[in-house]
Amino acid sequence: MAWWYKSRRTDIGGALMEKTAAALEQLVERVAEEQLRTHYRQLPAVIVAPALGGLFTTWVLWRAVNHHYLLIGLGGVLSISLLRIWLYKWYLYEGETRALHPRWRILAIATAAASGLIWGSAAIFLYPPLLPEYEVYMLVLLALVPVAPVAALAVYMPAFYAYYIPCIAPFIVTLSVQDARAERMTALLLVMMMGATLTFANKYSAILSEAIRLRLRLVDKKRALEQSIAVKTRFLAAASHDLRQPVHAMGLFIESLAPRIDDAEGRKLLQQISGSVICLRRMLDAMLDISRLDAEIVKVQRCNFRVGELLSRLHEEFFPLARRKGLRFDYVDSQTVVNSDPVLLQRILRNFLSNAVRYTARGGILLGCRRHGVCMSVWVCDTGVGIPASRREEIFQEFYQLKNPERNPDRGLGLGLSIVRRLASLLKHDVQVRSREGAGSTFSIELPRSAENPCSLESAMQECSLAFPRREGQLVLVIDDDSSVRLGMAMLLESWGLEVICCATGTQALAEICDGQRGPGLVIIDYRLSQGETAPAVIARLRSVLDEHTPFIIITGDTAPERIREAHNAGHMLLHKPVAPGRLKACVNVLLDPEARVVEP
Template sequence: MMGKATNIPDELQQRLRAEQLHTHYQQLPAMIIAPALGALFTAWVLWDAVNTSYLKTGLAMILSISLLRIFLYRKYFSRLRQNEPQQVWRVLAISLALLSGCIWGSTAIFLYPPLQAEYEVYMLVLLALVPVAPMAALAVYMPAFYVYYLPCIAPFVITLGLQEGRAEKMTALLLLMMSGAIITFANKYAAMLTEAIRLRLQLAEQTEKLEQAAIVKTRFLAAASHDLRQPVHAMGLFIASLQTQCQELGQNKLFTQIAQSILVLRRMLDTMLDISRLDAGIIEVHQQDFKLSELMNRLRDEFAPLAAAQGLEFRYVKSRQIVNTDPALLERILRNLLTNALKYTHHGRILFGCRRCGENIKIQIGDTGSGIPPTQLENIFIEFTRLENNASQAEQGMGLGLSISQRLTDLLQHSLTVYSQEGRGSIFSLSLPCHQRSVKLISINQINHPVTRPNLHQWQVIIVDDDDAVRLGMTALLTQWHARVIAAANIDELSKKLQKTTQAPDLLITDYRLAQGVTAEDIIRIVNDKFKQAISTIIITGDTTPARILEAHNAGQILLHKPVDPEKLKACINSLKLESAGQAAAL
């Protein structure tokens, strides 16, 4: 043990010594109360047997040391200790231990001349307890233990050894043997404590390194995600604006293939956004009672054709159960699990259904895919974990789907388990509570209804984005929706264009972070000040850091992340149009 403690780096060795001293001071309350009570009891027992002046002096000194330890304890754990060098606290610890040991050792004078038999028994008990009692507190800092124990026991050994009686000499010899055993035990105990402290410090150091690595990973992903979102966002806008032209030219198949490629990229980036939203803790749970069949039927209609295209059988078990949970988050979990089953199943079938288990409903997604090795079962829910099999990297994705599913399951307070046999397939089971009572149900199929193209006739829209491709793509898309667009790359260009118009815009769409430290707040303030009113605003950003997401959420801003799905943009604009129409009707 001691060898391990001494072969550690100098920096860790210094931290280890500091932690030993800190632990010693943590034990001071026990060394304050026990000696004071012991001294009072000793004075009471020996009051009629020895010179009371000795008892009064010793009692006063022990109580004084206890008071001094109280003062040091309070000072050490206050902010004052930050201004004191550590060496001072070491000297104080050793000095108090030495003084305390000398005082207790001085009680050896009571053994000569010999006391009455009943008092000698008490002295022997005292002799057995006093040197050993504080070992738990002192052994963590061995210098303090030695300067306490040796002055405490040595006077007894010397006094007894100088007596002429055989019993006294044998007692002195026994004390020497006992002292050797106690010192050996104290060293082993100290080595054990030191090793425990060393392991704790190393664990804390490794934990800190892992946390730093996680922070670096998050920053890297945020930066990479931001850089990728810009061109994908621009491509999505251009593709959406070309849809009508492609249909007129009979290029629907080509358009669909390009749009599908953009959709794959958008989903990968949205997956990274989900991780950031989970880290920020802003995902809200909206529980409601609904028929599970509506959600499962929709997923069946979506995934059954995909399975058939891969030559797989898609078995679906209907459900009549009513559940209480967040339908949108539940759909996201099941969609991830079904997508995962399609990725890793190349022949056979996929099973999608549910069954009643007591008071719960267990939704199960099974497959006859490659299965999961037993050694990797515990890792599949860890971020960026991808199994090694025959699937291509494109099929495998980023290794975030199961991690997101697990975290969403925890957020809903449900249970997600997996049973798998390598080479035979896997079964994922999601357990959630069911409802038997009669409730008023809302059809969740109303949640994802198709969004019609917004008619922005006579609407004036301001676009601010310093990325040329994004600005041109957004302008083309909104122009196709019959809006009159004022586009600017920066705050100076915006100010110049605002001077040429007196009509207040109906909508402001701005990037969050522009060049030279300009943010969306600056753009919003300039536009609102110009027209003396609050303009409806949509902020678009590629910043997916948890802090930024939380900031926007707390401010109640409409925030869309690049690459923006044109369907989401349509929904936001239609919502703003309805809100604007309602306000106009109220006036």
């Protein structure tokens, strides 16, 4: 068997070498193509300079050289410039966004060679000039013309060689056959300069090639990273959707089961099951909050309110939790009016306080505020474990937790501060952290003060009522491709005194409506159905047979930001799985009773 393993290892090694060689060859081809693209991008520089140089040389040498030679040379230079203008426009139209055809290489080399031959012919037809005083200009021209376009042409060496050699060779030959020793020495100097120029051009080209190679590798790594992130995002979105379906159904079944259990032991067991479902729902909702913020569908509703009212409410909420742990919890009242979204601000401060209670074993917590010029700083100070200076940025990352290596779910998921940062960015408020390890932390947020009259915090943060008046005979249409969700939804809605029709597809729902005696007063539909159906498409079909005022509730288990954005843009009430039965009850109530109100959490 040893020979088999050795041969197998050899085959694998050979395959890897072939794959590596193919990848390197492909990279070399991409670098060469990018060099050619850079050459064409730099064409404006090699269009203007030769044209101006040709015009200036014609004007300077007009009395010293045969006019026919000057005009022919100028015509050639201008023709090459016009050709390059046409090539540049053609490249912008075709070559910048597509793979380069081999003809682009030929055209680059051909135009460079033609330009080099035209300038090189000056040595044959224009030297020596008729008047000796123009010899200095001619010598300077002989020295500069071959060297001037090095920076522009050396990015693509085949084009540089095609220009440089035909351009400088006639100068060297012409000067070397002259009678004067100074001119022959000038020819020798040009030979040495030619060697130095070629060396410089090759090194310059190598540096540019390496820069292009590094950039292409960086682009490849960035693309691979983006693909990896996209794959993981799709996986997490699919996993989250598939997990939300049964949790959503479990919540519906538990709510329907509760009135049917009479004995104390059964109620206790049901309460434990319900607690587990609520814990799982909170975890899923935390991840959903991240997706909703990334999808930019959370609306900011600013108003002016007294910050002390919000602090008092939070103190009442968290005081029992702090006292249960033996912690002091005080707050500083204030009548200062600030401008913000009280619901989102309360979410931020709740996170600060829950972390303070969770990570403080002894001592106390202080919720306070302080004026800073035109701003008001609201802060939560604790005597907890503190945060090392090196970790103060990391705590705002998703799923990052200090002092919780065992991932105890009682300490949260590590998403709270990540949500805080997104909410603060949405509100345009600055969040700051000051902490000393072992001595406690202070989290603060800066709010703009307002001189306008404040509104009532109660009206700004009005909660929805869960009271549900029974309406015997109200018909609700449920469309969901998951049988357990349909069953759970039917049991729950029927327990509320409603009649229910359940369908798995939009086509089935359309048939039920057409065959029925009356239309539904409410439609509850899952966003993503089987066979590629989506809620907006099904709703558009149902609109043709339903009353135009029939309300819809879209329920989705998708957490991908683009899916959440699409569902939100549908323009109907949107709920996210798993839906708490109380929340569903409130939404059904408000849609069946136009006078009721419901506030999005």
